[in-house]
Every structure is written in structure tokens, then in C-alpha cells.
Amino acid sequence: MATPDQATLNHAAQILASISTDHRADLALRFYFERHRYLRPAAKRHISHAVFVYFRWLSWLDPKASPQKRIEQAAKLHERFTADPASIKVEALAARAVPHWLASEVELPADTLRQLQRDPALWIRVRRGHAAEVTKTLVHCSPAVLPAWLTGLEPQLSAFTFTGTQDLFRTEPFDAGEFEIQDLASQIVGHACAPQPRETWWDACAGEGGKMLHLADLMANKGLIWATDRNARRLETLKHRAARAQVFNYRTALWDGSARLPTKTKFDGILVDAPCSGVGTWQRNPQARWTATLDDVNQLATTQLTLLNLVAGSLKPRGRLIYSVCTLTRSETTAVADAFSAAHPELEPLPLFNAAGVADPGPRAPSPATTSSVPGSTLNPQLSTSASSLSASSSQLSSLNSQLFLWPHELNANGMFIAAWQARA
Ligand SMILES: C[S@@+](CC[C@H](N)C(=O)[O-])C[C@H]1O[C@@H](n2cnc3c(N)ncnc32)[C@H](O)[C@@H]1O
Numbered sequence: 234m235a236t237p238d239q240a241t242l243n244h245a246a247q248i249l250a251s252i253s254t255d256h257r258a259d260l261a262l263r264f265y266f267e268r269h270r271y272l273r274p275a276a277k278r279h280i281s282h283a284v285f286v287y288f289r290w291l292s293w294l295d296p297k298a299s300p301q302k303r304i305e306q307a308a309k310l311h312e313r314f315t316a317d318p319a320s321i322k323v324e325a326l327a328a329r330a331v332p333h334w335l336a337s338e339v340e341l342p343a344d345t346l347r348q349l350q351r352d353p354a355l356w357i358r359v360r361r362g363h364a365a366e367v368t369k370t371l372v373h374c375s376p377a378v379l380p381a382w383l384t385g386l387e388p389q390l391s392a393f394t395f396t397g398t399q400d401l402f403r404t405e406p407f408d409a410g411e412f413e414i415q416d417l418a419s420q421i422v423g424h425a426c427a428p429q430p431r432e433t434w435w436d437a438c439a440g441e442g443g444k445m446l447h448l449a450d451l452m453a454n455k456g457l458i459w460a461t462d463r464n465a466r467r468l469e470t471l472k473h474r475a476a477r478a479q480v481f482n483y484r485t486a487l488w489d490g491s492a493r494l495p496t497k498t499k500f501d502g503i504l505v506d507a508p509c510s511g512v513g514t515w516q517r518n519p520q521a522r523w524t525a526t527l528d529d530v531n532q533l534a535t536t537q538l539t540l541l542n543l544v545a546g547s548l549k550p551r552g553r554l555i556y557s558v559c560t561l562t563r564s565e566t567t568a569v570a571d572a573f574s575a576a577h578p579e580l581e582p583l584p585l586f587n588a589a590g591v592a593d594p595g596p597r598a599p600s601p602a603t604t605s606s607v608p609g610s611t612l613n614p615q616l617s618t619s620a621s622s623l624s625a626s627s628s629q630l631s632s633l634n635s636q637l638f639l640w641p642h643e644l645n646a647n648g649m650f651i652a653a654w655q656a657r658a
Pocket residue numbers: 419437438439440441442443444445461462463464467488489490491506507508509536
């Protein structure tokens with residue numbers, strides 16, 4: 234994208250002035266565009282881009298300069314980095330592109346640091362049976378290419394990056410519920426669940442239903458999904474999305490993560506897509522780098538473990554429990570999963586993808602491998618020799634494990650952690 238013109242700088246500066254911890258960049262942009270309906274789609278794209286680029290390069294900017302000047306500085310840095318990623322040293326990225334507290338939780342691989350500074354890809358998930366017509370209509374679609382250790386999953390995916398400029402929410406296939414905007418890492422969570430038609434699932438933190446809709450599609454809309462969340466407004470959105478996608482095999486209930494469970498039903502599978510610090514989304518949502526804190530991480534880790542502990546008793550014998558978080562901090566990932574494993578001998582860790590990269594939902598013998606890849610040098614010296622070897626090791630290990638990290642640079646998508654268990658028979 235070209236250096237912003239004066240009008241773009243002025244709009245972006247006004248939007249920045251309205252952003253706060255409670256009024257995030259994406260909301261501020263939406264409100265601003267609602268009040269400035271005359272802006273054309275291309276202008277909106279340029280303004281949004283300028284705002285997100287600003288937060289990506291925030292620590293490099295001169296705090297004494299005017300907002301317009303700082304936005305311009307960020308755009309120039311971004312242009313330079315996009316043309317030549319080596320023009321900014323990885324040590325500088327480690328020191329300035331992420332907050333200092335992160336080092337106590339994870340040492341991000343160099344490739345991930347670079348990935349966080351790039352423009353994110355826009356991913357769509359096309360409903361089963363609609364890929365040919367949707368990609369023909371939207372034109373600028375490319376199918377997902379997975380890293381070698383996950384290529385076995387590729388035939389099951391219906392994931393495409395969209396590189397066109399049209400507003401996807403105003404397309405015919407969107408109105409017809411034939412695709413959803415959903416990040417690739419989130420789509421892989423659905424495949425890790427591997428729900429089967431006619432099973433009964435519980436999506437315990439269903440939110441607006443991104444993963445619930447995917448589970449329904451994988452179940453060919455046969456069986457039942459309980460979709461619960463603490464937030465009624467999100468569940469309302471879920472219902473609208475489900476209607477558009479013609480998903481009807483679900484029921485919603487409010488559940489705030491308290492000991493009073495929403496149902497006595499026993500499940501073939503439970504997904505806990507828990508609230509988290511969102512470090513894995515810092516490419517798409519760069520403002521969050523500067524609002525998330527170590528206190529948030531610690532509090533969220535407690536909530537995550539509580540949620541897992543509460544749902545565990547709702548599994549049928551051989552039922553599967555999947556834990557996912559779009560973050561990469563040790564406290565919210567391996568520490569939660571290990572603490573949960575230690576407290577639940579009645580569950581066995583479940584390898585997520587077999588050697589071919591395919592999640593196998595069937596009954597299985599106790600798994601030999603439960604070790605996870607750990608993203609922090611202070612935590613696992615074996616994996617900390619260098620950032621790039623850490624990343625490579627993590628991929629090799631993770632295809633054998635019941636815990637895996639999806640790194641943003643591996644998928645050109647959000648970072649994600651997934652862990653899985655199965656109730657013993
Ligand atoms: C990561 S989001 C879920 C995203 C959703 N699964 C999707 O794919 O679109 C986490 C959700 O957990 C919900 N949540 C937060 N704290 C909770 C709690 N204590 N009990 C239940 N849900 C909670 C939030 O309202 C939020 O919708």
C-alpha cells in the first residue's frame with residue numbers, strides 16, 4: 234500500500250484520538266466509518282491500514298511528533314520493512330515490536346517476530362460442497378498451503394486466503410451463508426476436534442460461533458452442539474450467523490464459567506476455546522500488544538484452568554476434550570495443559586494429529602507422547618538454542634503430541650495453542 238496521503242493521515246489521526254483500552258482500534262474504525270459514510274471503500278482500506286501499521290511500529294515513532302507525522306513515520310517504516318525484511322534487525326523487533334513483559338512468557342522465534350510486522354492474510358472458510366462456486370465468484374482466492382508436518386490435513390480443509398478488494402460482507406455467497414471469515418489457525422482447531430456426524434458436542438466458550446459453525450459443518454449438521462458463553466450478546470450474533478449458514482443442530486445457553494453447569498448432558502466432545510491474552514492475534518490486532526499485561530495473562534490462566542476443570546466431568550467415556558487459545562504465553566498454554574493433566578488422571582492426553590496430519594477421532598490406546606513444544610527459552614533449554622531452531626523443533630514435535638503450537642509464520646495466520654485429552658473408557 235502506498236504512503237498515505239494527507240486526507241488519510243487526517244482521518245487516521247482522528248481515529249487514533251478516539252482509541253483507548255476500552256475502545257479498541259477495530260471498534261473505533263467501525264464507529265468512525267459509520268459517521269463518515271461518504272468515504273469510499275478504497276479510502277476506508279487505506280485509513281484502516283494506516284491505523285494498524287501505526288500500532289505495529291509504535292515503539293519506533295517520535296512521541297513528540299504530531300499524530301499525522303507519526304502515522305507517516307510508521308507507514309515509511311512499514312514500506313521499508315515490506316520491501317526488505319532484513320532492513321530491520323530481528324533484535325530490534327524483539328525489543329520494540331512486542332512489550333517487554335512478553336520475554337518472561339515466551340521467546341518468539343525470529344520468523345514469528347517478522348510475521349507480526351506484516352499485513353495479515355484474510356482467511357475464509359467455505360462450507361463443505363461450496364468451494365468451487367464460492368472461489369469462482371470471489372475470484373481472488375488461494376487454497377491454504379500447510380507446513381510439511383500438517384500437509385495430511387490439506388484435503389480436509391476448505392480454507393482460502395482472499396486477496397481481492399471487494400467487501401466480502403456484501404457478496405452473494407456471504408448472504409447465502411456459503412463462507413465465513415475465519416482465520417486458518419481457528420479452522421485447524423475445528424479439525425483437531427474432528428467431530429463426527431450424530432455426535433453430541435459442547436462448545437463451552439462459543440462466543441459469536443466461529444468454531445461452532447465449523448463443528449456443525451464437519452458434522453454435516455447431524456448431531457447436536459451445545460453452544461454456551463457468558464456473553465448473551467455474542468450468543469445472539471451466533472444465532473444470526475447460524476441462521477445464515479443454515480445450521481440448526483445446536484442449542485444455546487448462558488454459562489459464566491461457574492460450578493453450576495448449563496446441562497447434565499454427557500458429551501462425545503467438548504471444546505474450550507477459552508478467553509486469553511491473544512498474543513497470537515497481535516499481527517491482526519497490533520493495538521493489543523500495548524494493552525495486554527502480565528496480570529491479564531495470570532488471571533486468564535486461572536480462568537482457563539477453572540473452565541477445563543469444570544467441564545471435564547461432562548465427557549462420556551472416551552469423550553474428547555479440546556483446549557484452544559489464540560495465545561503463545563507459557564502460563565496460558567503448556568502450564569494450563571500440564572496442570573490440568575496432573576489433576577485429571579481419568580483423562581489421557583490425546584495425540585492431536587497423526588503422522589499424516591489428520592485428527593483421528595476414534596478410540597485409541599494410551600498415547601506414548603505427551604511432551605509439548607515449549608516456546609520459552611527459560612522453560613526448556615533443549616529448545617532454546619536459537620529462535621529458528623526452536624520453531625523448527627516445535628513443528629516436528631507437535632505432530633506427535635497432545636499439545637501443539639501453531640506459529641503465525643508457519644500458517645500465515647494467527648498463533649494458536651491446542652491441547653487434547655480423552656476420557657478413559
Ligand atoms: C476466544 S473467545 C471464543 C471465540 C469463539 N469460540 C469463536 O470461535 O468465535 C472466548 C469466549 O469466552 C467467553 N468467556 C470469557 N470468560 C468466560 C467464562 N468465565 N465462562 C464462559 N465463557 C467465558 C467470552 O465471552 C468469549 O466469547
